[in-house]
Amino acid sequence: MNTFVNRTGCDLHSHTQASDGMNTPSENVQMAAERGLAALAITDHDTVAGVEEALQAGKRLNITVVPGVEISTMTGGTDIHVLGYYVDYHDSVFLERLAELRRTREQRNTKILQKLRELGIEVTMEEVIEGLGRPLGPDESIGRPHIADVLVLKGHALDLRDAFDRYLAQGAAAYVPQPRIHPTKACEWIREAGGVAVLAHPGLYGNDKLVRTIIEEGAFKGIEVFHSDHGKPEEERYSAMAEEYGLIVTAGSDYHGQRQGQVFHGEIGSRQVPVEVLNQLQQARETIR
Known part of the structure; x- marks a missing residue:
């Protein structure tokens, strides 16, 4: 009780x-x-x-x-x-x-990074994971906010909202359904x-x-x-x-x-x-x- x-x-x-x-x-x-x-x-x-x-x-x-x-x-x-x-x-x-849903998310992340490269913005998955400040644990997942953090860190966005508005939100330049x-x-x-x-x-x-x-x-x-x-x-x-x-x-x-x-x-x-x-x-x- x-x-x-x-x-x-x-x-x-x-x-x-x-x-x-x-x-x-x-x-x-x-x-x-x-x-x-x-x-x-x-x-x-x-x-x-x-x-x-x-x-x-x-x-x-x-x-x-x-x-x-x-x-x-x-x-x-x-x-x-x-x-x-x-x-x-x-x-x-x-x-x-x-786990299958997370695998689909990982495939999407790869496509997002590719779109960013096509826009002249180089962000690697290694940088995204490094941005966590710790090893990625088992069954943990990387999402768009993690990519947004790197975009802000590298000066491509002012803050999280700006990163989504410019690149990651639905309809934005690097959005991938x-x-x-x-x-x-x-x-x-x-x-x-x-x-x-x-x-x-x-x-x-x-x-x-x-x-x-x-x-x-x-x-x-x-x-x-x-x-x-x-x-x-x-x-x-x-x-x-x-x-x-x-x-x-x-x-x-x-x-x-x-x-x-x-x-x-x-x-x-x-x-x-x-x-x-x-x-x-x-x-x-x-x-x-």
Whole structure:
């Protein structure tokens, strides 16, 4: 039984060095404990490599760590992110599926670097990995933010946002589309790994009609209503949508750490839901088994 002391809030979206976050899993958990959270989810992109370390830190610091993942998918020409909570992070089938997604990401990175070379910008994968300041660990992945760091370091962009706007965002000069699975497929993978699927930051897609279409396919059990990039109008709109479709309301800072002096997307604990939401997720997980 978890003891929350007087803690009441849960931040259910954070990233670590296992994907494109700046901090170790232990550091994320430490920050969550210092900020009085009851629980923190570790939801790295297409990997669960940071979960075990975070769980151990959670035991030391008396804070619940929710094992999670954020899977990159696509439908209707739009990148959609699917959060998976309470996944079995030892499940061999699930791990291989995530590994395949990371291999696809690696192929995309190679193509991005080639496009940059064609633009007269020389960035090597060795430089990108060197920019981590540490060896790349097993099952960890390189993403566009890592490439952006090198672009800034070499003077080709002012900051992370400028690097994306000029070169890496959809429609930019070195953008390369990545083959992705459908959101419903990601939900199936999460369910088969014993977890529950939640639609991440719907406000970032700029298409509520698409959001409704995805929800109506019936694979999601929750929706991230409160997110660092959601304002009050988005929170109200998606709260209503959650009630309409009977979805669990979740919240997440989407913390990635500090890059070039800026926190991306928000600080740990900046978006929270009460601990009762953990029970709702657990119940939904049991229902779909």
